[in-house]
Amino acid sequence: REQRAAPASSSDPASPWLTAPAEELEGLSRVLGSNSYRARTGVFTGGANAVYWLEVCGAEKDLVRVSNIQARAKRKTEQVETELEPAYLYPMLKGGGIRRWRTGWDAYLLCPHTARTRQRPIPWEELTLQCPRTAAYLSFFREILDQRKGFAGWERAIQREAFHAVLRVGPYTFAPWKVVWKYIATEFVCAVIGAVDDPYLGRKLLLPNEKVMYVATDCREEAYYLCGLLSSTPVARCVRAYMNPTSISAHVLERLRLPSYDPDSPLHREIARLCMEGHAGEDAERCVREIDRLISKLY
Numbered sequence: 188r189e190q191r192a193a194p195a196s197s198s199d200p201a202s203p204w205l206t207a208p209a210e211e212l213e214g215l216s217r218v219l220g221s222n223s224y225r226a227r228t229g230v231f232t233g234g235a236n237a238v239y240w241l242e243v244c245g246a247e248k249d250l251v252r253v254s255n256i257q258a259r260a261k262r263k264t265e266q267v268e269t270e271l272e273p274a275y276l277y278p279m280l281k282g283g284g285i286r287r288w289r290t291g292w293d294a295y296l297l298c299p300h301t302a303r304t305r306q307r308p309i310p311w312e313e314l315t316l317q318c319p320r321t322a323a324y325l326s327f328f329r330e331i332l333d334q335r336k337g338f339a340g341w342e343r344a345i346q347r348e349a350f351h352a353v354l355r356v357g358p359y360t361f362a363p364w365k366v367v368w369k370y371i372a373t374e375f376v377c378a379v380i381g382a383v384d385d386p387y388l389g390r391k392l393l394l395p396n397e398k399v400m401y402v403a404t405d406c407r408e409e410a411y412y413l414c415g416l417l418s419s420t421p422v423a424r425c426v427r428a429y430m431n432p433t434s435i436s437a438h439v440l441e442r443l444r445l446p447s448y449d450p451d452s453p454l455h456r457e458i459a460r461l462c463m464e465g466h467a468g469e470d471a472e473r474c475v476r477e478i479d480r481l482i483s484k485l486y
Contacts, residue, residue: 220444
């Protein structure tokens, strides 16, 4: 197909280039600009998926029976089935679990961190007292965890001090709402996630892994507003016009003009409402058409 290309930033020829049919290029340029949102990468185990990625086999009283997932792990470990406390177990969102305005999970993540401890895990003494089975499980894999190569630069100090740490964790990891999209993808589709009702863990946050990009927020309506903007036809086309053909990193938002959510704006609230309806099962195509009509006032 004959297309045209232009830098995403007219003042920076080295910026990502928009590639689109000539008649679309001018319209897409109106979506470019800046915004206050910061996208992040999901939880990264540092090369120990076979330790931290778990399958839940059942739950009884205050314990959950789990086994570590070996499939597709780059570094294999011993297969273990054991019972763990549920405190630091979370349903895990993988890239394959994301569709437009739909998410699902089939695995679990052991994340011994909290919003309070941030990039550092729960202190070992505290973990041992609070969750002795979890501590014993991690101790069993101590040698493998010490040898992980995913920790680099200043992160190595954390690994030396706390062998049970994982990466890409902060208060944003535990934010109640997130707008998520796949990292490895040829199409840009988003969804909103929050806490889910898991059959084994009860009400828990759905945590993204490292193949999921996301924007965190404490505001439910803001999450659906942002997801609505990113799902709109002009914004999604703009992202497709300059994204890598096979991956969509956290940096794709940096060049988009995305007005910050204003709870006093009827327009912003209506975009959020339509996106919520789409997530609830209403006709997604109709909701997107309505959002497109509304955001024509923004762009």
